[in-house]
Amino acid sequence: MIISSMSCTLVFLLFLTLPGLAQQSPQKIDVARLGPQPGQAVPDFRLQDAQGKVWTRDSIVGPRGAMLVFSRSVDWCPYCKTQMIELQGRLGELKEKGLGLAVITYDSPAIMADFSRRRGITFPLLSDPGSLTIKAYGILNTTVAAGTSNYGIPFPGTLLIDRSGKVTSRFFEEAYQERNTVSTIMIALGNAGTPATAKRIETDHLDITTYASDEVVAPGSLFSVVFDVKPGAGIHVYAPGAKDYRIINLRIDANPVLTTRALQYPASEIYHFKPLDERVPVFQKPFRLVQGMAVSTSPAARAALKGVETMTITGTLDYQACDDRLCFTPRSIPVSYTVKLRQLDTERATVPK
Amino acid sequence: MLFGVLLAGPAASQTTAPTDVVSEVRSAIGARDLDRADAIFAKRRGERGNVPEIIEALSWLGRGALAEGQLDRADRYGREAQQLAVTLLGSRAPDGEPRLATALGAAIEVQANVRGQRGQRSDAVYFLQRQLETYKDTAIHKRIQKNINLLSLEGHPAPALDRSEFIGHAPPTLDELNGKVLVLFFWAHWCPDCKIQGPILADLLATYRTQGLAVVAPTQRFGCVAGGTPAGPDEEIRYILQIRDKYYGFLADVPVPLSEANHKLYGVSSTPTVVVVDRQGVVKLYHPGRMTKEELEQQIRPLLIPLNAEARD
Numbered sequence: 001m002i003i004s005s006m007s008c009t010l011v012f013l014l015f016l017t018l019p020g021l022a023q024q025s026p027q028k029i030d031v032a033r034l035g036p037q038p039g040q041a042v043p044d045f046r047l048q049d050a051q052g053k054v055w056t057r058d059s060i061v062g063p064r065g066a067m068l069v070f071s072r073s074v075d076w077c078p079y080c081k082t083q084m085i086e087l088q089g090r091l092g093e094l095k096e097k098g099l100g101l102a103v104i105t106y107d108s109p110a111i112m113a114d115f116s117r118r119r120g121i122t123f124p125l126l127s128d129p130g131s132l133t134i135k136a137y138g139i140l141n142t143t144v145a146a147g148t149s150n151y152g153i154p155f156p157g158t159l160l161i162d163r164s165g166k167v168t169s170r171f172f173e174e175a176y177q178e179r180n181t182v183s184t185i186m187i188a189l190g191n192a193g194t195p196a197t198a199k200r201i202e203t204d205h206l207d208i209t210t211y212a213s214d215e216v217v218a219p220g221s222l223f224s225v226v227f228d229v230k231p232g233a234g235i236h237v238y239a240p241g242a243k244d245y246r247i248i249n250l251r252i253d254a255n256p257v258l259t260t261r262a263l264q265y266p267a268s269e270i271y272h273f274k275p276l277d278e279r280v281p282v283f284q285k286p287f288r289l290v291q292g293m294a295v296s297t298s299p300a301a302r303a304a305l306k307g308v309e310t311m312t313i314t315g316t317l318d319y320q321a322c323d324d325r326l327c328f329t330p331r332s333i334p335v336s337y338t339v340k341l342r343q344l345d346t347e348r349a350t351v352p353k
Numbered sequence: 354m355l356f357g358v359l360l361a362g363p364a365a366s367q368t369t370a371p372t373d374v375v376s377e378v379r380s381a382i383g384a385r386d387l388d389r390a391d392a393i394f395a396k397r398r399g400e401r402g403n404v405p406e407i408i409e410a411l412s413w414l415g416r417g418a419l420a421e422g423q424l425d426r427a428d429r430y431g432r433e434a435q436q437l438a439v440t441l442l443g444s445r446a447p448d449g450e451p452r453l454a455t456a457l458g459a460a461i462e463v464q465a466n467v468r469g470q471r472g473q474r475s476d477a478v479y480f481l482q483r484q485l486e487t488y489k490d491t492a493i494h495k496r497i498q499k500n501i502n503l504l505s506l507e508g509h510p511a512p513a514l515d516r517s518e519f520i521g522h523a524p525p526t527l528d529e530l531n532g533k534v535l536v537l538f539f540w541a542h543w544c545p546d547c548k549i550q551g552p553i554l555a556d557l558l559a560t561y562r563t564q565g566l567a568v569v570a571p572t573q574r575f576g577c578v579a580g581g582t583p584a585g586p587d588e589e590i591r592y593i594l595q596i597r598d599k600y601y602g603f604l605a606d607v608p609v610p611l612s613e614a615n616h617k618l619y620g621v622s623s624t625p626t627v628v629v630v631d632r633q634g635v636v637k638l639y640h641p642g643r644m645t646k647e648e649l650e651q652q653i654r655p656l657l658i659p660l661n662a663e664a665r666d
Contacts, residue, residue, distance in 0.1 A: 202432060204468070204476060238581075244596070246543050246581030275549040318581060320543055325642035327544045328476060328623045329616075330575060 031155050031172040035139040041165045042068070043136040047104065047126035050113035055102060055124050057165050064098030065162040067185075070139055070154040071105045072176070074115040074125060074349075079220040079297070080105070080156065081115065081345035083179040086218070088121050090182040097191060099160075106131045106152040111349045118347065128152075139172075158185065177220040177297040183213035184224050187290060194228070201335075205235045205321035205328060212313065212337040219297045219305060219344055225250070225337060227289040227317065234323045236284035239268030245280065246320035246330045250291050253314045257301040261292035291315075295341075305341060312338045374401075375452075378410040382417035387426075390417055405452035408437045412459035424467045431463035448492045458493040462500050469504045474620020475539075475641035477504045482641070505639040506619065511535070511630040514571065515614040520594060524608035527634055530567055534656045536649075537628040538570040539621045542589075542596040543577070550625040550643045555603035557649060564657045565632070568607050571615040631656045 036042045044057045060066045069087065071080040084103065094101050102124045105112070112125040126133075131152035134140050139154040157172030158180060169189060171180040186192035198211035206229055213224040227250070231237060238245040252260050266288060268281040293313070295301070305311075313336065320330040374397040381390035394414055398407050415430035438447070438457040447454035461484050468477035481501045488494055506512075514537075516524045527535070538554055540547035558568050578584040578592040590611070597604050615621075619628060621641075629638035629652050638652045 202429070204480075242580065244543065244579050245545065246575075246577060249581060273545055276545060278545065280545070320581070322545065326479065326546050326623045326625060327541070329473075329541070329621075330543065330577075330581070 029143065029155070031157065031174065034155055034172065035137050035157070035170070036159065036167045038167050038169060040167055042159060042161055042167060043133070044165070045104075045126075045128075045133040045136070047128055047133060048109055049124040049126055050109050050116045052109065053124070055126055057161075060100040060102045060124070061161065061163050061165070062095070062098045062100040063163075065160060065168065066100035066102065067094060067182075068159045068161060069101070069103040069156075070134065070137070070158075071103050071156055072141075072153040073105055073107050073111075073150075074103075075107055075111045076348060078344035078346045079177045079179060081119070081347075082218045082220065082342060084115070084121055084125070085119055085342065085345060086179075086181060086216070086221070087123065088119065089216075091123055094182065097186075102126050104128050104133060104154070106134065106154075110351045114349045114351045119345070160185070160189070173222060175220075175294075175297070178222045178294050179220055180222045181214050181217070184222055184292065187213055187224055187226060199335075201333060203331060203333065205232050205331075206230065206237070206319070207232070208317070208333070210317075210335055210337075212339050214339060216340045216342050217295050217311075218342040219295045219302055222292060222294045223339075225252075225291040225293070225313065225315075225335075227291075228286065229283070229289065230286045231284050231321070235321050236271055236282040236323070237319045237321050239281040239283050240265055241268070241281040243280075246318065248283065248289070248317070248319040250289060250335075251316045251318065252291065252293065253316075255311075255313065257296045257304055257311065258313065259294050259296050261294075264290040264292065302344070306343070308341050310338050310340055312336055374406055374410045375413060378413050378417075382413060382420075385421070387414070387417050387421055387423070390414055403437050403441070405441065405450060405456070408434055408441065409452045409456040409459075411437065412456040412463070415463035416459055419463050419466055419470075422470075424470055427463050428467045431460045431467065434460035435464070446491045447488070451492075454492040457488075458496040461493070461497060465500050465504060468622075469620070472617060472620055473622035474504060474506070475626045475639075476622045477620075478639060479623055479641035506628065506636040507639050509636050511537075511628070511634055511636050512618040514569065514610050515612040515618070516610050518611045520590065520597070520609045520611055521605060522608045524569055524610045525567075527630075530569075530630075531634055532632050533565045533567045534561075534632060534653060535630040536566065536568045536653070537619070537630065538568060539616065539619065539624055539626040539628070540570060540572050540601075541575065541624045542572070542593050543575065543581075544624040546643045547625045548600045550627070551601040551603065553644070553646045553649065555601075556646060557653065558603065558607070561653065561657055565659075566653065566657060569610065570601075570604055570607050571610045571612065571619075571621075573611060573613045573616050629653060629656065 042057060046054055046056055048054055074081050074084060087101065104126045106128055109127045112127055116125060128134055131140060134154040141153045141155050144151045144153060155172060156176055159167050160169045162168050171185055183192060194209060195211050198209050201208040209228040211226055213226060217223050237248045240247055250263050268283055270279045271282040272279050315335050317333040317335055318330060321328045377393050378390045381393055391414060394410050401407055411430055412434040415427050415434055418427035418430055434456050438453045442453055447457050465477045465481050468480060478501055481497050485497045488497060511527055513527055514524060536554060554568055558566060574586060574589045576583060578589055623641050625643050627640045627644055628636060631637045637656060
């Protein structure tokens with residue numbers, strides 16, 4: 001449910017500008033349709049890592065599959081390099097979950113070796129000379145003119161594959177700067193534990209556990225705020241589609257360095273309010289709300305975040321709870337989360353391309 | 354005042370060394386040192402686990418925090434004490450477990466009083482009513498009932514209504530209604546249960562208006578319209594009128610004061626809340642939650658008997 005609603009958000013107009021390129025007319029690219037779709041097997045490959053070791057699709061997969069990340073460059077793309085640093089930090093967790101990890105770019109093995117050495121990367125960074133694999137996967141960035149230095153990059157994104165190589169889920173975003181964090185992906189897959197930093201909020205009607213998906217984020221990080229909500233016995237709250245009633249909702253306070261996505265709701269159930277013969281969508285069993293948000297990559301936001309070490313996100317959870325005899329006055333619960341900020345890696349490779 | 358009431362008891366005045374964890378905790382609370390009481394409790398719980406005596410001590414922490422006005426903390430203690438007592442009791446009634454009965458009664462009392470002190474009188478009474486259903490005819494029945502009596506407005510003169518803003522007819526003052534039996538129907542535009550209560554009141558009003566029944570239906574703005582969409586004051590009034598006309602036809606002829614102050618005065622934090630006021634202006638029923646026609650009629654009819662007829666009887 002969460003995955004399908006997320007994939008719906010991927011159908012956007014994509015307007016790209018790339019460094020070192022002459023200005024081009026924006027092209028309409030639907031990244032959700034590019035590349036292997038869920039259920040399809042991804043093409044095999046034989047690619048070398050920074051140390052010259054050859055990897056194939058099957059050698060990447062762990063006991064429960066693999067995460068294949070397509071990235072633009074670990075030389076000149078700060079968002080890509082910052083994502084690699086995040087992935088390195090989550091390597092142990094991915095391994096525990098039985099997932100292999102590899103990142104594919106058009107960079108040379110020398111650039112990859114340089115970056116790996118500089119940032120302590122230990123997972124396979126795979127060099128795709130001529131972008132043959134990127135093309136085979138159908139995710140070549142076609143907005144880049146052939147013959148330019150950036151020609152050959154993919155639309156960045158992540159594929160989760162099972163042991164047989166079939167796509168189980170995929171995460172490609174409208175904006176090339178935005179990267180789903182590992183936690184965001186795991187939350188979407190229903191494969192994330194509750195962090196020790198989660199806060200518990202008990203109201204007269206709901207038992208709420210809430211947390212930010214990541215302790216550390218960077219410009220372009222697509223992360224989440226999660227609410228695990230357990231209604232009290234006999235209590236229901238209203239779900240989207242409940243016409244006259246107050247739907248449970250999260251309002252994130254305006255923040256110039258954050259962009260928010262639509263709040264993700266799970267499937268609701270229908271409450272038959274017999275005396276009125278009304279059928280209203282509600283939540284009355286434990287449910288999860290996920291609020292996706294991205295650290296803005298606008299020049300103003302990047303300037304504002306320079307040297308900043310932490311960011312506090314504030315908001316309000318609104319809900320109306322009823323039981324079978326009465327309704328409680330709508331409540332507004334203030335929430336806040338503080339996350340650390342990682343600065344973008346803007347250091348270029350020290351070896352020739 | 355509350356502090357004295359809650360802490361009055363032999364343990365608070367003990368001068369000898371405490372002999373058990375409840376006495377130890379109460380002694381610290383009596384000295385108004387809640388943090389020390391909490392530390393003693395935590396230490397003893399670590400040693401002994403969640404045994405009945407420990408749960409009783411936890412309920413005393415709840416009472417201590419309430420007395421200190423630390424409502425969130427009191428609520429937390431109360432909830433946990435109730436949860437632990439219920440778990441330990443399983444399907445048994447609390448009657449055979451004096452410590453758990455004390456813990457449970459105190460935990461319920463604390464949670465209700467926290468609501469009451471937050472101005473959520475109707476939530477408090479409703480919470481106690483639901484507990485009474487669960488613990489009817491057990492050792493803690495009377496304690497719960499006592500708290501309902503204390504928290505409800507029953508027996509008190511009805512507070513005067515704020516009539517500064519209204520929809521429909523101008524609301525009368527309570528003095529002007531003196532001599533009538535008044536039903537105050539607190540409702541909200543987002544409240545499904547109110548939509549059921551409305552027609553029941555319409556029926557009763559049609560039947561008993563000539564015998565002196567009057568209805569006033571206070572509501573308030575909540576800053577939103579359909580689906581919880583935020584709305585300005587004028588937009589919300591238009592929406593309230595729309596809901597009134599769709600679901601509460603009879604309210605076209607009933608005064609509807611529009612004021613948050615009325616909900617606060619009557620402690621209405623849940624709707625519908627029905628308040629019945631007798632001919633002398635005294636609250637006779639304070640009922641959070643919807644009522645059937647029969648239940649409400651049973652409350653109203655004795656009050657409608659003319660005073661002279663009552664005297665004759």
